[in-house]
Amino acid sequence: MNQILASIPSPDISYFDVGPVRIHIYALCILTGIVLATVIANRRLTKRGAESGVAIDIALWAVPFGIIGGRIFHVLTHLGDYFYEGADLMKVFYIWEGGNAIFGSLLGGAVGAWIGCKQTGIRFWSFADALAPAMLVAQAAGRLGNYFNHELFGQPTTLPWGLEIESTNPAFPAGLPEGTLFHPMFLYEIVWNLAGAALIVVLERKLYLRWGKAFGIYLIWYGIGRSVFETYRLDSSETFFSIRTNVWAALLAIVVGIAIIMIQNRRHPGKELSVYTEGGPTVKLDK
Numbered sequence: 001m002n003q004i005l006a007s008i009p010s011p012d013i014s015y016f017d018v019g020p021v022r023i024h025i026y027a028l029c030i031l032t033g034i035v036l037a038t039v040i041a042n043r044r045l046t047k048r049g050a051e052s053g054v055a056i057d058i059a060l061w062a063v064p065f066g067i068i069g070g071r072i073f074h075v076l077t078h079l080g081d082y083f084y085e086g087a088d089l090m091k092v093f094y095i096w097e098g099g100n101a102i103f104g105s106l107l108g109g110a111v112g113a114w115i116g117c118k119q120t121g122i123r124f125w126s127f128a129d130a131l132a133p134a135m136l137v138a139q140a141a142g143r144l145g146n147y148f149n150h151e152l153f154g155q156p157t158t159l160p161w162g163l164e165i166e167s168t169n170p171a172f173p174a175g176l177p178e179g180t181l182f183h184p185m186f187l188y189e190i191v192w193n194l195a196g197a198a199l200i201v202v203l204e205r206k207l208y209l210r211w212g213k214a215f216g217i218y219l220i221w222y223g224i225g226r227s228v229f230e231t232y233r234l235d236s237s238e239t240f241f242s243i244r245t246n247v248w249a250a251l252l253a254i255v256v257g258i259a260i261i262m263i264q265n266r267r268h269p270g271k272e273l274s275v276y277t278e279g280g281p282t283v284k285l286d287k
Contacts, residue, residue: 157181
């Protein structure tokens with residue numbers, strides 16, 4: 001009884017109805033993350049001399065590309081969940097049920113952001129740096145959606161913050177008794193992401209993180225955390241050499257982040273005079 005009381009209960013609802021419209025809480029968490037990321041990135045870009053609202057213009061390209069990329073990546077790394085005898089293939093498009101891989105969102109979102117930056121005249125790396133801590137805040141909000149979907153839990157645990165998961169959950173390990181508690185991986189990622197956002201802001205005050213270097217730190221930080229958290233997850237995933245594909249993606253993110261910092265340090269040792277590309281207005285940036 002004490003163990004049940006000293007645990008995190010799973011929510012009783014994952015959606016609610018407003019008239020004929022069904023609202024999924026996971027979708028609301030994703031939307032909240034998108035709004036937070038856009039507002040934070042816009043504030044940071046404006047502070048650095050960009051026109052107010054320019055981040056919204058870029059987000060109009062980045063968000064759709066990111067959602068599409070995230071869904072494609074998730075489906076490709078969880079083929080068994082969507083393609084089997086008797087499967088409803090339309091569920092490939094049921095994003096509100098969960099399944100929007102961040103690494104696919106990064107790839108798709110980067111393409112969309114590049115297009116948006118071209119349209120607005122903002123340097124791509126300037127936008128990426130402004131977005132770096134905002135992305136981690138957005139991802140933290142998105143992980144809360146996993147909680148409402150009863151997903152993203154890890155190995156069994158007896159810790160007082162263990163997560164309660166119903167035995168009928170598809171990812172519930174066979175043979176374990178009802179009432180088994182699990183590591184709340186969604187919560188670990190929320191804490192890790194928020195700590196990373198704060199770290200980037202602190203480092204920016206001490207170091208000159210421009211030309212994509214703040215974004216490089218984001219990739220390194222998130223990659224380290226994800227590579228660890230991913231190994232504790234119980235949901236199915238495609239593997240390569242017995243290692244989950246998302247672990248490989250996380251390790252690649254770390255390598256890319258290090259490469260960005262090293263290359264940009266060499267290519268741009270000086271200060272970034274403007275967040276706009278050549279021909280745009282020259283503005284005085286903050287420290």
